[in-house]
Amino acid sequence: MLDRPVIMVTGASSGIGRDLAEHYARAKYQVVGCSRRAVTDVAGEYRHFQLDVTDEGAVKAMFSAVRKDYGRLDALLNNAGIASMNHVLTTPLSTVLDVLRTNVLGTFLFCREAAKLMRTRKHGRIVNFASVAVPLKLEGEAIYAASKAAVISLTEVLSRELADFGVTVNAIGPTPIRTALIAGVAEEKLNNLVARQAIRRFGEYRDVTNVTDFFLRPESDFVTGQILYLGGV
Amino acid sequence: MTKDTDRITDLIWDAIEEVNALLPEDARIARREDAVLLGAAGGLDSFGLVNLVVALEQRIEDEFGVTLTLADEKAMSHRRSPFRSVQTLREYVAELLKQTSHA
Numbered sequence: 001m002l003d004r005p006v007i008m009v010t011g012a013s014s015g016i017g018r019d020l021a022e023h024y025a026r027a028k029y030q031v032v033g034c035s036r037r038a039v040t041d042v043a044g045e046y047r048h049f050q051l052d053v054t055d056e057g058a059v060k061a062m063f064s065a066v067r068k069d070y071g072r073l074d075a076l077l078n079n080a081g082i083a084s085m086n087h088v089l090t091t092p093l094s095t096v097l098d099v100l101r102t103n104v105l106g107t108f109l110f111c112r113e114a115a116k117l118m119r120t121r122k123h124g125r126i127v128n129f130a131s132v133a134v135p136l137k138l139e140g141e142a143i144y145a146a147s148k149a150a151v152i153s154l155t156e157v158l159s160r161e162l163a164d165f166g167v168t169v170n171a172i173g174p175t176p177i178r179t180a181l182i183a184g185v186a187e188e189k190l191n192n193l194v195a196r197q198a199i200r201r202f203g204e205y206r207d208v209t210n211v212t213d214f215f216l217r218p219e220s221d222f223v224t225g226q227i228l229y230l231g232g233v
Numbered sequence: 234m235t236k237d238t239d240r241i242t243d244l245i246w247d248a249i250e251e252v253n254a255l256l257p258e259d260a261r262i263a264r265r266e267d268a269v270l271l272g273a274a275g276g277l278d279s280f281g282l283v284n285l286v287v288a289l290e291q292r293i294e295d296e297f298g299v300t301l302t303l304a305d306e307k308a309m310s311h312r313r314s315p316f317r318s319v320q321t322l323r324e325y326v327a328e329l330l331k332q333t334s335h336a
Binding site for chain 2: 057060064067068116119120122164165
């Protein structure tokens, strides 16, 4: 068992999650990642669990393995999420359920199980993933925005419930970053969205790790319940 | 007491020890069968209770290989809470384990 901090990244197979896993593996963390797809090629101290973040049994088994094999969990980056761009009148209920299950239920489940592990050392950092879709009230993203509004609410309430346990809970609200999540969105729509930011450019992975690094710093133990939007939204 | 009952009792004391270590001295639970865990006459606050529930769930998982939810709404709404004392908690865990083995 290495005496290095353990960080968990959900949705680690691609996009922001993959970058976070690689970033913290390079930073000498022991990284535990999970996603529905297998991941085998992250350099450094990386272990992958292939699971659906809404499968309570599989998630609990993963946390049980982390508790037994690492004996600690220092940070959770609750990145896993799905999006759906559709007008409300043409959004099937099955899509609504999928988005809410992954983004809300998954986030809740990981927060709950992570806090159980973090409480014994009275130390932990949870970073959830909100979105600029909430403050910008993006048309065509009603369910995605609603799911992220729920994540924001969870973050704010859990920050209070978990403060006595030494666990901070914050969220980052990324702007569009060129990942698979927005691959199906028309370029014009994306450009219109970027135009509503104070700083008008697409986000990059380093913008996200800059914020997660900040939330993870030991000196950030007085920072909780905060939602930090990128790009000046 | 049966062997399982002894094992459950040990797990409860072990969990209480972990929780006590997190609490100030005057808020700790005494090592007595009838020690009040939860009630008007003293016992744990919500921070202590949540810690006890999670600590015990983890030990039950390690010892018996089953995942129990000790503090669901039903348990918390019991007029006579299973978390009143070590004795009532042991009986409650034994009952849940029995239900799990019959499931």
